[in-house]
Amino acid sequence: DSGVTQTPKHLITATGQRVTLRCSPRSGDLSVYWYQQSLDQGLQFLIQYYNGEERAKGNILERFSAQQFPDLHSELNLSSLELGDSALYFCASSRDRVDEKLFFGSGTQLSVL
Amino acid sequence: DAKTTQPPSMDCAEGRAANLPCNHSTISGNEYVYWYRQIHSQGPQYIIHGLKNNETNEMASLIITEDRKSSTLILPHATLRDTAVYYCIVRASNSGGSNYKLTFGKGTLLTVNP
Numbered sequence: 001d002s003g004v005t006q007t008p009k010h011l012i013t014a015t016g017q018r019v020t021l022r023c024s025p026r027s028g029d030l031s032v033y034w035y036q037q038s039l040d041q042g043l044q045f046l047i048q049y050y051n052g053e054e055r056a057k058g059n060i061l062e063r064f065s066a067q068q069f070p071d072l073h074s075e076l077n078l079s080s081l082e083l084g085d086s087a088l089y090f091c092a093s094s095r096d097r098v099d100e101k102l103f104f105g106s107g108t109q110l111s112v113l
Numbered sequence: 114d115a116k117t118t119q120p121p122s123m124d125c126a127e128g129r130a131a132n133l134p135c136n137h138s139t140i141s142g143n144e145y146v147y148w149y150r151q152i153h154s155q156g157p158q159y160i161i162h163g164l165k166n167n168e169t170n171e172m173a174s175l176i177i178t179e180d181r182k183s184s185t186l187i188l189p190h191a192t193l194r195d196t197a198v199y200y201c202i203v204r205a206s207n208s209g210g211s212n213y214k215l216t217f218g219k220g221t222l223l224t225v226n227p
Contacts, residue, residue, distance in 0.1 A: 104156030
């Protein structure tokens with residue numbers, strides 16, 4: 001158990017819909033990262049937050065957004081969903097802004113039908 | 114970040130040492146070598162990292178060549194539960210910019226056979 005909690009574990013929705021994925025980092029960790037993993041793209045970095053502020057952006061679509069709340073949990077919002085958004089979404093956390101070790105959650109499997 | 118090259122797959126017998134190679138010939142002086150693994154559909158798991166000296170922890174050993182252009186991850190006594198995709202990642206460890214993010218390649222699928 002990494003200590004990072006992601007909910008829900010599975011999500012099935014339809015094209016055009018909007019969903020929210022939630023992540024609770026390890027106790028004491030200030031950074032949260034979101035990754036997307038699909039069969040054809042592998043693990044892709046989406047975005048990082050540190051202590052409530054956006055720290056780095058990767059290959060995140062404009063239809064996607066994220067935030068980190070004062071209690072340090074984070075949410076990833078995916079809107080106008082397309083079939084190609086079906087993937088595993090992982091959240092990771094680390095102690096600091098630039099920590100060597102990332103601890104990953106077990107992921108949310110999103111299926112867009 | 115420097116690019117890494119890993120074999121797509123390797124096999125290892127249970128109980129034997131698994132040696133996973135990684136080439137990173139364009140690595141620069143401030144870049145570390147990280148290893149993570151991902152057991153089927155689970156979140157990636159940190160294994161070990163190093164700069165230029167060999168490193169060992171409870172999971173594995175990391176051997177980095179003197180010119181730092183390649184490295185080997187060693188699992189001393191592989192078990193069936195070590196079957197996973199192993200990612201070698203090179204990343205700068207600094208506080209500026211966004212180049213400290215972990216960029217995962219395709220990794221090596223290690224299959225440990227009974």
